[in-house]
Amino acid sequence: MTDIQSAACLISVLLCFLIGQKLPVKQLINDKQSQHLVFASTVSLFLLWMVQTGIAGSPSVHFLWLSALPLVIGFRWAVVSTLLALLALTVLGIESYEMLGINFLAGCLAPIALTYGIYSLTFHKLPKNVFVYIFLCAFIPGALTIGLKMLLLSGYFYIDGLYSWQYIMDNYLMLSTLLVFPEAMFNGMTITLLIIYKPHWVYTFHDKHYLDKKS
Template sequence: MENTVQFSTIQLIASIISLIVAYLLFKNLPLTQLKVNKKLQHLVFGCCASVFILWMFRTGIYEGLTVHFLWLAALPLILGFRWAMFSACLVLLGVTLTGEENVNMLGVNFLLGVLLPISITYGIYSFTFHKLPRNIFIYIFLCAFIPGALTIALKMMALSGYYYLDGVYDWPTIHDNYFIITSLMLFPEAMFNGMTITILVIHKPHWVCTFHDKLYLKNNHTP
């Protein structure tokens, strides 16, 4: 007998929403640029490879309650929102195909593990760009370091809520083996994303889509 994938109600709803969101995000994405624009090609697939490796190295006792670095605060700063979503989706498909994530969790992981972190980061970047002084230290700290901590905290809290509401695990199991680790992941994730952006804006600023020398270095002023 062939194995069939069983979806819970929440998983099915999440999958449908994910398909709609993915269609709206990618329907006008100029994928042909990946063929003609070598810089974009190298950045997108280089980021894919980097994030894939990070997501493969994970730890945890119970299935699903695993912890790993995200690097999803730096990703939209480097690629922009839609290309970051595209890159992260390829990684999510990759770790699902390799068996690190369950197929029935694809929709949930897309919404809580990809869309939520990247949207939060890009939202913070957009706010700081339009409302705060355009300063390199503000860019690094408020757009990369703090979002790094926020993204992993929100992802882990959201997934904790999902596992409890869907009845996958009881709350003591989730709390003792997953939720409680959230505080331990905040600083490492923040530092990892902050250092990534710091190194790139110093040595390879042209690789960072959202960073512009004339705005953050030569023309520091309040918008």
């Protein structure tokens, strides 16, 4: 394990501890719907992230679903859900244990934080409209999150000397052009379907804000 990987693991442990300090565990224990949502989200992430692809010899890529997730179950439970899914993949050998800290920071925490930051900004600064919610909180962050993850991992691969920058550009970053729009559609459609059929499942969506014209 390199120095960067070790530092990433330590930072991940510290951040998880800080986030875990304010987890609404009692609420989860008393609310079966929340239990089902967190469990189903974790299993869904695990299954989705198992489907990986990439150019031979280059880092693998997969869809994230990390702009819809924090909107559905909230920031803290989204972090927990992604961590559990990542740990399961690592135990099974699908992800490298040396990369655990890097994968968590770049592939879990950063995308979730970006999505929730955009949601918070739009909620407080823009008109509360259902189309604003779908496109600015789910669709656009979907594209941004996968781009952010791939950029962060590219920087790590280069700084740690694993690949040359030209190799990263040709064999890894180029894949982002193929993933950005599908990732945006995947997250946007997820939120659209949920707020139509199961709005009470979406933690950040409230009828009184987005549908009641008097609010």
